[in-house]
Amino acid sequence: MKCVYSLGEMWISPHQEHFTRFFAVQLWKILCMSEKRSSDIFIHDIIEAIEKIESYIAEFSYEEFLLDQKTQDAVLRNLEIIGEAARRIDPIVQAQIPDIDWSGMIGMRNFICHQYFHTDWQIVWDTCNNEIIVLKQQLTRYGYG
Numbered sequence: 001m002k003c004v005y006s007l008g009e010m011w012i013s014p015h016q017e018h019f020t021r022f023f024a025v026q027l028w029k030i031l032c033m034s035e036k037r038s039s040d041i042f043i044h045d046i047i048e049a050i051e052k053i054e055s056y057i058a059e060f061s062y063e064e065f066l067l068d069q070k071t072q073d074a075v076l077r078n079l080e081i082i083g084e085a086a087r088r089i090d091p092i093v094q095a096q097i098p099d100i101d102w103s104g105m106i107g108m109r110n111f112i113c114h115q116y117f118h119t120d121w122q123i124v125w126d127t128c129n130n131e132i133i134v135l136k137q138q139l140t141r142y143g144y145g
Helices: 014-033 039-057 062-067 069-088 091-096 102-114 121-141
Strands: 005-007 010-012
Antiparallel strands (some): 005 010
């Protein structure tokens, strides 16, 4: 019987195809799980997302922001990143920085992701022009950024 799959030096027959797929899935899971990111990296992700948002809206008035869907989408994506990164920060690290509203960031991310059809742009604008600036200052005060 002709071999149809190759896995390194090992040749797999069609009868072993199921095993090969199972093995590949398990290997993929192991490799993906092996990249454990630290809280410092997630905090860096938050700061990077804040800086992107700042650059996106720097020259915009609220009225201009409302007319620019690409900027709206870019801002929302980075707010999602902030919330997701906040969710993944170790609770011990979160407790060491108690003046940051971790649950608020996570809640906003969840709202953006799950209530995407109802975006209150005034809240988004206010968050970008007030809350994330304070957040960046807080993280900087704790030695990040």
